[in-house]
Amino acid sequence: MKTIAIMACCDTKYHEVRYVREKISAIGCVPLVLDISTGGDVPIKADIPREQIVTTGGYTWEAIRSAPKDEALSKMSQCAARVLTELREKGSIDAVLGMGGLQNTVVCTAAMQTLPLGFPKLMVSTIASGNRYFNDVVGDSDIAAMPSIVDFAGMNAVAEVILSNACAAVVGMANYGGGLIREVAGWRVGTTLMGITNDTVMHAANLILEAGMELISFHSTGVGGRTMEKMIAQGSINAVMDLTLHEMTPEYFGGLGYGGGANNRLCAGAQKGIPMVVCPGGIDFICLRPGELFEDEEKRGYNWHNAALTHTKLYEHEILSITETIAKRLNVSTGKVTVLLPMGGLRTMSRPGEFFNKPETIQKMKGILETTLKPDIVLKCFDLNFMDKEFGEIAAKEMLALLQTGN
Template sequence: MEKTIAIIASLDTKEAEVAFVKEMIEKQGCKTFIIDVGAKGSESIVPHIRAEDVARAAGREWDSIYDIPKHEMIVGLLEGIAVLMPELYAQGNFDAVLSLGGAQNTTIGVSAMKSLPVGLPKLMVSTIACGQRTFESFVDTKDITLMPSIADISGINNLTRTILSNAAAAIAGMAKHAGVPLKSGQELIVGATLMGVTNTGVAEAVKLMEKAGFQVISFHSTGVGGRAMEEFINEGTIGAVMDLSLHEITSEMFGKGFSTGANNRLTAACNAGIPQVVAPGGVDFIDFYAKELPQDLNKRKHIYHNSNIVHVKLLEQEIVRVGEIITERLNKSRGPVTVIIPLRGLRQNTSPGEALYTPEVDNALIEVLHRGLRRDIKIVDVDANINDEIFSKTAAAELLRMLEQQNME
């Protein structure tokens, strides 16, 4: 079946570039679906969707977008594109999305892409996907491919011709040869969280679940992974979790560090009532950037992860607060929960004689969890480190038990 590529751009400033990309995509054997987000429109290209149509999706009835103040126009387009794109996709208007432009077009383009399912090909050719900017604002938790335009996207020349030809070939190739959006409800998918310092234990638990016939998606719990998992739970894609690395809760409490950005962890699974096996993996440290180290660093155990990031062990009063957040959220769960506590360390480097060995801190957390969790929440103390084999086997066994019980009900 012939694939259709949606092209999002401001036709008043990118008319020639859109015409070129349209031609290149059609040479690849695909059709195009043009969405204009510019103020003045185009004399030579008739879009399938006008900017006024985009704004109307957000409830703004503008006869001419050209007469609207720019800041108000951009807000209207941002809100409208996020509403309109899922509707257009559900109607079968396109199979992939390409956008191109500078700051305004990039902001609108990636907003459109963020509203679409993972797996649908998305490519943003941008003048600002470089320099001091980070990927966070562009991609969030979605699989958006970024291509720096190198030069300004202003006219067709040797450089822009090369970049845009590559972009057209890339998006057409993704649409024709891959581009299968992730769908929920087809089979039970288990979500798992891990990070480098808990990887051995979690990865082994994942293997055991896979050996039992379950598909597991693992998320790196360093600011984006946990947030992505929560979104997949809310969408119904993930139906059970081994949330074994809650490090992002510590980052949320501090409000800084490498792993900030995944607030309200645990809440999606608790609200959904899906089976949860939870462990406080990695909650006993904060991964500070070297430039933001605490003034009392000399009083804290710490270890350099690399030249830019330092893992700093929490103090007792800090980990008590982390434990209180965990218990508060788990106590609101609508489904079965098992909490597994590794008594000999919540990460690497926490065995006797190692850099972050501080049993009084870990014990303070363990006491909070035992004291604060609801009586119907099962607690399993494992006399091992989180990366030991017995921990992995216990985690997998508990989730398998829950899923078996769920199937019997």
């Protein structure tokens, strides 16, 4: 019989907690209520009361109760994360269900994000809809988010059906889900792509798969690269064909743009010393929303990727500065690293006469890489465009060569 952790503020969401607890029991699982409230009296008994949660996290209830609200929520998030982790490691829970408004969501999802990928997590939230970023709810985790439709202020016809569906969903994940990500057996290659590099990276990826290697691809628009770096650091990925470094562009501008949020790209692979094939694909532009456009947007030049996003050109000195950062981060590596540079363009629309064609800049990138990369990093330049099919074949060949020689 599976055990479902229920996380909620029992001082204000006790009607919903009671309903969900009864529903999960009726379905045939064991509910385990964790009270994450930081407010007033609690009219319902939790299986793990808030006092026990904060004690596990190294605080006293008095310290939480008397703290400013933002500080109390932060500490409760830390404590709840520790409790969830301990319960999961002991095999005491099989899934976790959170529910509530902003405060509940902040605490619940911060704790859920510390659980491994694959462990069932579901958040029913008032903020899982509307004009909000998913990063506020799921971060780089695999939390399933369900809009609550109504606010949590007592049970009603809408709340009943939403929470019933949530209970059925989380029980279904616990009983029939795939479980945690399996351990690495042999080489597991991470790769990065986005629309402007997709065809070439997919061609290279298919060749890696055909060679019998496992491969995981990530969308290089913020969360993707961040997640890949995290999985490399955790040992879940032990080789990387990192062909789309676009996320380093918004990092250069302080997190600005659609691809922001993946700082310190390349660092995990270098620090772990894993085999790396790297190409600075897509570092020649930044993806901006209408409200983020530069004051000199017209001078820079841009085109509309869709109705909500521009592809804005970078100045040459900006591209070269990012190139220097790439070299410096790779120089930390103790493993085998090969850097590939397509001299004919770094993305789609970069062939002669096209909008992002910058051959002189790429020549200067070559000079920086030649002088900055340490001697044991291999630099290979090709008179090809990134989008040439042959370049994808080269990338796959170079990756397989590193894997065959080991690291």
